[in-house]
Amino acid sequence: MRRRLCTLLLILSRPLAAQLPFYTDDPAVTDRGGVHFEFFDEYDFLQREQFPNLRQNTANYKINYGLPHNLELDLDAPYLAIYRTLSIAPGTSAGVGDTNLGVKWNFHIEAAGSPLPALSASLYVEFPTGDKTQQLGSGLTDYALNFIGQHHFTEKTRVTGNLGILFAGNTSTGVVGIETTRGRVYTGGFSLIRDFSPKWTLGAEVYGGLTSNLNLARSQVQVLAGGNYNIREGFALAFGLLGGKYIASPRIGLQIGFAVDFPQVLH
Numbered sequence: 171m172r173r174r175l176c177t178l179l180l181i182l183s184r185p186l187a188a189q190l191p192f193y194t195d196d197p198a199v200t201d202r203g204g205v206h207f208e209f210f211d212e213y214d215f216l217q218r219e220q221f222p223n224l225r226q227n228t229a230n231y232k233i234n235y236g237l238p239h240n241l242e243l244d245l246d247a248p249y250l251a252i253y254r255t256l257s258i259a260p261g262t263s264a265g266v267g268d269t270n271l272g273v274k275w276n277f278h279i280e281a282a283g284s285p286l287p288a289l290s291a292s293l294y295v296e297f298p299t300g301d302k303t304q305q306l307g308s309g310l311t312d313y314a315l316n317f318i319g320q321h322h323f324t325e326k327t328r329v330t331g332n333l334g335i336l337f338a339g340n341t342s343t344g345v346v347g348i349e350t351t352r353g354r355v356y357t358g359g360f361s362l363i364r365d366f367s368p369k370w371t372l373g374a375e376v377y378g379g380l381t382s383n384l385n386l387a388r389s390q391v392q393v394l395a396g397g398n399y400n401i402r403e404g405f406a407l408a409f410g411l412l413g414g415k416y417i418a419s420p421r422i423g424l425q426i427g428f429a430v431d432f433p434q435v436l437h
Contacts, residue, residue, distance in 0.1 A: 210427025
């Protein structure tokens, strides 16, 4: 069954523009009628302030569907496992997390030689589908707006920036991320990525968040280095190593995943 699934992915895949493993979103959207699928698994060692929580594993599934007028519909949902010290019951919590539904609009496409970057905006709503009592969900409905820009210095090298605002709720996934605060949460990130060959793409990013009351104890700052390896057009493996500061970021983490684009199978 697994061999048949892998074969199907390779046959149906098409040219790929995946942003994994980076948290900084890129401005590209899925072609109209096309489907983009991403999966990653991230294993994090938590900050000491998170005790009795010690580690968290996040398996995230994301589906993008291309709409007319350079619009994209996004749906993603994580499956979480939170590991605690054995002296605390329950020692481990596992289950689905909160579900995200969003739409992204690529309203300006970068032109060769133009100083104006590619520009997009996305609006996300996160629904409280995770169990709050097990720390798998926030118990809140979150509303967030994100602005995205990307500029190519050369054909193979590009910088991407994000600037977002969370109007209500929080940015947490399980116990990673900024938890409930009074006031808004501001998020942002920059990534520098280079295509070293048709197969290899590598880069690094800085990503974080800050509450409107400047509460550093709830802030998030993390760095990630990684990239992806294109097995063939439209099918890529992704990998990343990350580390962070403040309670909302992992102390250190490892991410692996894959991304695949399908042709216009839906109309």
